[in-house]
Amino acid sequence: MAAPLHIVVLAAGQGSRMKSALPKVLHSLAGQPLLHHVLDAGRSLRPDGLHVVIGHGAEQVREKTPGSDIQWVIQKEQLGTGHAVAQALPGIPETARVLVLYGDVPLTSADTLSRLAGVISRESLGLLTVNLLDPAGYGRIIRDRHGAVTGIVEQKDATPDQLVITEVNTGLLGAPAERLKEWLPALSSNNAQGEYYLTDIIALARSEGLGVEVSQPDDPEEVQGVNNRVQLSGLERWFQRRQAEALMMGGASLADPARVDVRGRVETGQDVEIDVNVVMEGEVVIGDRVHIGPNVVLRNCRISADARIEANSVIEGARVDHGAAIGPFARLRPDALIGPEARVGNFVEIKKSSIGRGSKVNHLSYVGDTTMGTGVNVGAGTITCNYDGTSKHHTTVRDGAFIGSNTSLVAPVTLGERSLVGAGSTITRDVGDRELAVARGRQRNIADWVPAEDGLDSEEGDS
Numbered sequence: 001m002a003a004p005l006h007i008v009v010l011a012a013g014q015g016s017r018m019k020s021a022l023p024k025v026l027h028s029l030a031g032q033p034l035l036h037h038v039l040d041a042g043r044s045l046r047p048d049g050l051h052v053v054i055g056h057g058a059e060q061v062r063e064k065t066p067g068s069d070i071q072w073v074i075q076k077e078q079l080g081t082g083h084a085v086a087q088a089l090p091g092i093p094e095t096a097r098v099l100v101l102y103g104d105v106p107l108t109s110a111d112t113l114s115r116l117a118g119v120i121s122r123e124s125l126g127l128l129t130v131n132l133l134d135p136a137g138y139g140r141i142i143r144d145r146h147g148a149v150t151g152i153v154e155q156k157d158a159t160p161d162q163l164v165i166t167e168v169n170t171g172l173l174g175a176p177a178e179r180l181k182e183w184l185p186a187l188s189s190n191n192a193q194g195e196y197y198l199t200d201i202i203a204l205a206r207s208e209g210l211g212v213e214v215s216q217p218d219d220p221e222e223v224q225g226v227n228n229r230v231q232l233s234g235l236e237r238w239f240q241r242r243q244a245e246a247l248m249m250g251g252a253s254l255a256d257p258a259r260v261d262v263r264g265r266v267e268t269g270q271d272v273e274i275d276v277n278v279v280m281e282g283e284v285v286i287g288d289r290v291h292i293g294p295n296v297v298l299r300n301c302r303i304s305a306d307a308r309i310e311a312n313s314v315i316e317g318a319r320v321d322h323g324a325a326i327g328p329f330a331r332l333r334p335d336a337l338i339g340p341e342a343r344v345g346n347f348v349e350i351k352k353s354s355i356g357r358g359s360k361v362n363h364l365s366y367v368g369d370t371t372m373g374t375g376v377n378v379g380a381g382t383i384t385c386n387y388d389g390t391s392k393h394h395t396t397v398r399d400g401a402f403i404g405s406n407t408s409l410v411a412p413v414t415l416g417e418r419s420l421v422g423a424g425s426t427i428t429r430d431v432g433d434r435e436l437a438v439a440r441g442r443q444r445n446i447a448d449w450v451p452a453e454d455g456l457d458s459e460e461g462d463s
Contacts, residue, residue, distance in 0.1 A: 004048040004096045005117055006177065008088045011035055011103030012055030012075040017228040023057030025103035026064050027232060030239050031263025031281055034226060035065055037106035043069070044110035045117055048096065051088040052103070080195030081171070086184040094178040097121070100198065102171050105225045107239060112217040113172075119213035120174035125205050127214050128172040130223050138168035139199055141214075149212040152199040156192035169199055170223035179205070247274070252286075255294075269305065293327065301332070304340075318350070339374070353384075356399070369411065370395040379405035379423060386411045398433070 015024025025035035035052075042050060054061045055075040062072060073088045085100055092098060097120040099113070112128070119126040127149060129141050140162050142151045152169045153162050175183075183204045187196040202212060217223050221238045224231065237258075243266075244257035252272040254260050259276040266280045269288035280298045287305035292298070296309050299316040303309065307320045310327030317334030320326060323341045330344050333351035338344055342355045345362035353370040361367055363380035369392050370384050376397050384395045385408055393411035397403070401415045404423030415421065416433035425439040 004093065005045060005099060006049035006051065006092045006096045007042045007047045007099045007101060008085055009038055009042065009052045009101045009103050010081060010084045011061060012053050012078055012084055014056040023061055024226065025061060029106050029232060029236055033064060034106040035103040038101050038103055039067065041108055041110050041113055042101055045113055049092060051091060053084045053088055081198035082184055082187045082196035082200065085180065085198055089181055092177045094181065096177040097174060098177050098180055099174040100172065102225065105171065105223060107235060108172065108217065108222045112222055115215045116172060116174055119215060122176050124211040124213045126174035127212050128170045128223065129167050129214050130170055130216055130220050131166050132168055132220060135166050135168045140165040141167040141169060149202060149214060150206050151203040154197065172223065175201060369393065370397065372397040373399035375400045378403045379407065381406040384409045384411060
């Protein structure tokens with residue numbers, strides 16, 4: 001049986017090159033903070049302990065990072081990676097394996113971490129390395145003539161011969177806790193940075209006869225860190241390209257893979273069409289043969305088969321059923337349920353309402369806190385007046401009702417089956433089945449109100 005696994009995430013740095021008041025690990029990639037990506041990957045290993053070392057902006061980091069499984073560790077002085085890990089060790093049992101991750105290295109895959117964790121034992125360290133065409137800035141992996149790893153040299157301390165080495169340290173490593181508790185107090189800060197390097201434990205381990213087991217990621221971008229906004233932008237584009245490829249492999253056609261952003265988890269059916277500049281956030285499920293037009297935002301929603309989402313629509317926390325049509329320029333807010341074959345047209349907003357099968361809200365309308373039956377027709381400019389300044393009230397529109405344009409429905413109110421409301425009405429009382437409701441001022445036409453010669457028909461008026 002494998003020893004318990006404890007993960008230590010180093011997230012105490014200031015990130016001064018980001019030129020920001022926000023701690024570096026809280027900067028966003030694909031819609032969530034860098035640190036959250038690291039924690040999600042770490043949690044996939046089901047660790048027995050999750051320790052996050054914080055320092056700069058500690059309170060901000062804690063406030064923005066939910067999770068009852070996190071043990072927070074304060075590093076009051078940032079004296080290097082070795083010093084940071086040492087702060088977490090008191091909360092880790094000696095029998096544990098310790099895996100060290102970094103809060104600004106956000107895209108390491110769960111598979112890569114699993115392989116690294118799998119080589120940690122009482123007799124060996126686990127080290128994640130990568131071969132780079134341009135290794136500038138990274139610590140070089142030093143091997144003996146038999147190929148065994150003997151140490152890591154940081155770039156500022158490397159000799160010219162060592163600088164040409166292309167295998168570099170990613171910073172991610174693992175070791176038995178009982179050994180870390182011996183080695184970390186023995187580290188020296190006698191180096192160019194004046195810091196306690198965690199990587200110096202490699203040489204200590206070798207001197208005591210322990211092995212160093214090396215693994216590598218599937219892709220070098222997995223271990224790229226973020227030091228500035230340019231690097232952050234580069235990782236964002238790499239990540240989005242991978243998401244676009246996954247969508248296409250899953251059955252979606254993308255008009256331009258470079259112009260689709262995924263900021264969460266997206267599931268698609270077959271023969272889905274996604275146009276340019278579509279943003280998908282949170283949990284999004286898209287059924288077979290769905291068409292998504294350009295400039296659409298989908299957030300925590302479900303779109304069923306054969307639905308059409310036209311250009312410039314925003315759908316959040318809503319469900320769109322089979323064959324429904326939304327937009328262009330429509331907004332579905334949380335708890336909107338659009339039934340099969342229903343139609344929500346341009347400049348229509350639906351909030352906390354269900355729209356029944358085949359019903360139509362085609363133009364310039366607001367529907368809130370409403371239950372609408374099947375086959376209802378809502379004219380342009382209709383609104384439900386659901387809020388009285390203190391409380392929200394409900395509107396019920398039964399099957400087959402017809403609501404004329406520019407109507408106000410003052411909730412709470414019910415329109416019966418196949419009822420008809422005249423255009424321009426303000427409805428404050430229930431309307432029964434098949435009743436006609438007209439609630440507007442009576443029109444009066446007054447003859448000769450405008451003088452025959454009012455200046456508008458004169459030559460002066462034409463000038």
